[in-house]
Amino acid sequence: MKAGSAPFKVSPPLWLLAELTYACPLQCPYCSNPLAFARYRAELDTASWLRVLREARALGACQLGFSGGEPLTRSDLEVLIAEARRLGYYSNLITSGIGMDARRVAALRNAGLDHIQISFQASEPVLNDYLAGTQAFAHKLEMARQVKANGFPMVLCFVIHRHNIEQIELFCELASRLGADYVELANTQYHGWAWLNRQALLPSRAQLEQAEATAHRCQQRYASSMKILYVVADYFEQRPKACVNGWGSVFLDIAPDGTALPCHSAAELPGLSFPNVRNASLAEIWRDSAAFNRFRGFDWMREPCRSCPEKHKDFGGCRCQAYLLTGDPSNADPVCAKSPEHQRVVAFASAAGNTPARPIRFRNNRNSRIYHSVPERSASEHDPSIG
Amino acid sequence: MTALTAQTIVRLTPTYRLQWEQMQDAYVLLYPDGMVTLNATAGEILARCDGVHSVAEIIADLQRLYPAADAATQLTADVLEFMEVARNEGWLGTV
Numbered sequence: 129m130k131a132g133s134a135p136f137k138v139s140p141p142l143w144l145l146a147e148l149t150y151a152c153p154l155q156c157p158y159c160s161n162p163l164a165f166a167r168y169r170a171e172l173d174t175a176s177w178l179r180v181l182r183e184a185r186a187l188g189a190c191q192l193g194f195s196g197g198e199p200l201t202r203s204d205l206e207v208l209i210a211e212a213r214r215l216g217y218y219s220n221l222i223t224s225g226i227g228m229d230a231r232r233v234a235a236l237r238n239a240g241l242d243h244i245q246i247s248f249q250a251s252e253p254v255l256n257d258y259l260a261g262t263q264a265f266a267h268k269l270e271m272a273r274q275v276k277a278n279g280f281p282m283v284l285c286f287v288i289h290r291h292n293i294e295q296i297e298l299f300c301e302l303a304s305r306l307g308a309d310y311v312e313l314a315n316t317q318y319h320g321w322a323w324l325n326r327q328a329l330l331p332s333r334a335q336l337e338q339a340e341a342t343a344h345r346c347q348q349r350y351a352s353s354m355k356i357l358y359v360v361a362d363y364f365e366q367r368p369k370a371c372v373n374g375w376g377s378v379f380l381d382i383a384p385d386g387t388a389l390p391c392h393s394a395a396e397l398p399g400l401s402f403p404n405v406r407n408a409s410l411a412e413i414w415r416d417s418a419a420f421n422r423f424r425g426f427d428w429m430r431e432p433c434r435s436c437p438e439k440h441k442d443f444g445g446c447r448c449q450a451y452l453l454t455g456d457p458s459n460a461d462p463v464c465a466k467s468p469e470h471q472r473v474v475a476f477a478s479a480a481g482n483t484p485a486r487p488i489r490f491r492n493n494r495n496s497r498i499y500h501s502v503p504e505r506s507a508s509e510h511d512p513s514i515g
Numbered sequence: 516m517t518a519l520t521a522q523t524i525v526r527l528t529p530t531y532r533l534q535w536e537q538m539q540d541a542y543v544l545l546y547p548d549g550m551v552t553l554n555a556t557a558g559e560i561l562a563r564c565d566g567v568h569s570v571a572e573i574i575a576d577l578q579r580l581y582p583a584a585d586a587a588t589q590l591t592a593d594v595l596e597f598m599e600v601a602r603n604e605g606w607l608g609t610v
Contacts, residue, residue, distance in 0.1 A: 140538050140539075188538035190534070190536055190543060190545065191545065191549075191550055216534065218532055218534075218550070220548055242545070242547075243530075243546075243547040243548075245548070281530035283547050283548065309547070310547055310548075355605075
């Protein structure tokens with residue numbers, strides 16, 4: 129490489145997220161998958177995924193997430209897990225629990241999987257199965273028991289929004305009864321389907337304040353038995369999150385069709401052409417591709433980020449959020465109070481509790497075909513509250 | 516939790532995995548959705564917490580690795596201090 133052509137030292141991708149498939153038996157309306165998931169047909173085959181695992185490990189990746197969609201729909205999951213174990217990854221399965229039974233949980237253990245995270249939509253079957261769009265709750269309970277019976281560390285994940293935000297205490301009780309080691313109380317991140325459904329899902333500020341207080345109380349109460357992680361609702365914050373710890377810094381996502389992404393929402397950004405593992409090695413993709421270098425480091429920043437003393441801490445926030453809320457991914461994440469567009473976020477967030485809930489648009493093939501042809505920003509053009 | 520003594524036998528909590536990472540030139544501690552890159556001494560200490568050897572034996576072994584360190588005072592204090600931190604983090608348990 130020529131002297132001066134590397135403005136920023138490229139660090140190794142420590143985290144690999146393998147989104148094995150967009151197929152999923154659930155229809156959660158806050159899904160982070162692209163609206164157009166129904167358009168993706170050609171999933172990578174087993175041999176290609178094995179190559180991805182080997183190449184990413186050689187670059188330094190050691191945390192590996194198998195995700196989707198529902199990764200259990202891939203019948204080669206155990207093959208991939210076995211190779212991951214052999215290569216020295218710590219492998220995490222991020223699942224709804226649908227698609228496994230007691231035998232498969234044991235098979236995953238034998239293949240060398242390290243940890244299973246099961247998502248719940250609510251603390252009881254009626255709301256859970258409504259949000260999931262299918263009967264799932266009873267099976268999730270049974271699978272959580274199997275996960276523990278097989279000696280896995282278990283994370284239970286609850287995505288929070290206005291329809292279940294008052295169940296925080298019940299989530300923690302449920303997790304404790306099931307013997308969870310970690311609980312993730314994650315406020316919805318408004319990308320993909322969650323962005324489409326944001327007016328149906330955003331909680332009010334009062335709901336959030338109460339939820340946060342409850343979460344902190346539960347953290348104390350269960351301190352000796354499980355770790356509770358509360359992920360804030362960043363529309364209501366003053367500073368942005370350090371999204372993926374900086375673009376192209378530690379996180380590498382491979383979509384089901386082999387597209388390599390710096391975060392799982394990045395495909396929604398305009399003007400970027402993301403490389404595909406079918407055409408290039410991961411080393412070329414990670415180090416040299418235009419897309420992975422586009423927002424790497426600090427040179428791309430505009431004001432107020434460029435001169436901000438906190439830029440090393442939050443890297444300007446989330447590029448996808450900057451795009452969705454300001455129309456330009458090079459802008460500061462408007463969650464930041466220093467952003468000139470911050471007032472839009474405040475107005476939108478404070479209106480949330482006062483507007484009647486919109487109908488929920490479930491994540492399924494039919495809706496994906498309806499909404500996929502509409503660019504994501506113009507899908508919301510007529511929402512007066514976002515202006 | 517009672518304080519650690521020279522006779523205590525400690526081991527890594529089974530839900531954590533300690534691993535040498537060539538690319539990072541360091542030991543890392545891996546757990547669900549998380550990773551801690553350890554500094555050199557922390558890594559060497561945790562690598563010896565095997566559920567078999569006592570704290571005193573681990574310190575004696577580290578003394579061979581760091582011959583300049585003063586076993587009687589500084590090394591013992593440093594190891595015990597780190598082990599207490601690791602126990603509070605949930606990385607270490609006693610046997």
